Amino acid sequence: MDTNISFTLKVWRQNGPKAKGHFDTFEMKDIPGDTSFLEMLDILNEQLIEDGQEPFVFDHDCREGICGMCSLYINGHPHGPGQGATTCQLYMRRFSDGDVITVEPWRSAGFPVIKDCMVDRSAFDKIIAAGGYTSVRTGQAQDANAILISKEAADEAMDCATCIGCGACVAACKNGSAMLFVSSKVSQLALLPQGRPEAAKRAKAMVAKMEELGFGNCTNTRACEAECPKNESIANIARLNREFIKAKLND
Numbered sequence: 001m002d003t004n005i006s007f008t009l010k011v012w013r014q015n016g017p018k019a020k021g022h023f024d025t026f027e028m029k030d031i032p033g034d035t036s037f038l039e040m041l042d043i044l045n046e047q048l049i050e051d052g053q054e055p056f057v058f059d060h061d062c063r064e065g066i067c068g069m070c071s072l073y074i075n076g077h078p079h080g081p082g083q084g085a086t087t088c089q090l091y092m093r094r095f096s097d098g099d100v101i102t103v104e105p106w107r108s109a110g111f112p113v114i115k116d117c118m119v120d121r122s123a124f125d126k127i128i129a130a131g132g133y134t135s136v137r138t139g140q141a142q143d144a145n146a147i148l149i150s151k152e153a154a155d156e157a158m159d160c161a162t163c164i165g166c167g168a169c170v171a172a173c174k175n176g177s178a179m180l181f182v183s184s185k186v187s188q189l190a191l192l193p194q195g196r197p198e199a200a201k202r203a204k205a206m207v208a209k210m211e212e213l214g215f216g217n218c219t220n221t222r223a224c225e226a227e228c229p230k231n232e233s234i235a236n237i238a239r240l241n242r243e244f245i246k247a248k249l250n251d
């Protein structure tokens with residue numbers, strides 16, 4: 001059975017993108033181990049509201065590891081300790097009585113702070129809008145088996161498609177590079193026959209948009225791979241580089 005823990009919680013407070021931020025410290029008492037990290041923050045906010053103080057602002061939506069909204073940097077790691085899980089899938093049993101838990105926003109030029117630990121991740125939407133799709137011609141729906149796809153390609157494309165666009169790769173990278181995100185999104189389409197007609201255009205457009213939006217270069221530190229909650233592989237980055245070079249050579 002999970003035991004209750006008491007700990008010191010330090011959360012980043014910042015009024016806007018240009019405001020100077022600071023940590024607020026709270027003593028959290030008797031939090032059950034089966035409380036999720038976000039539920040623990042809900043408890044904090046209930047206390048703050050009861051005390052007439054401003055609640056701590058953080059992002060969340062699905063709370064089941066799907067949407068990628070719960071972008072918190074916890075004790076020096078995007079999504080906190082452990083691998084293969086998002087902040088909303090993190091439980092307080094991962095921490096010990098007496099711990100100091102520090103919560104910060106994603107820190108990247110590409111993700112300006114909106115308030116406290118909520119950041120603006122619309123840059124990722126802009127990168128997807130630049131080319132992360134296949135154009136669909138209207139007309140009769142094709143027979144499901146008209147284009148055969150090998151199991152290996154389908155599995156690999158599906159692995160790439162599990163990227164939820166949370167931005168942990170950017171937060172983990174000392175260069176603020178978005179290459180793991182972009183390469184996963186390029187790969188999921190490049191691996192399938194339906195994605196090939198626009199592959200060259202897509203690789204160039206998405207890389208250009210990523211650079212325009214202020215994300216840094218990849219220097220192969222692999223921090224992104226180590227911290228990705230969906231275990232995306234940097235093999236995707238190698239594939240993106242190949243797609244990009246091929247596209248440039250055919251210009």
Ligand code: FES
Pocket residue numbers: 059060061062063064065066067068069070086087088089
């Ligand atoms: S809130 Fe959706 S992934 Fe965490």
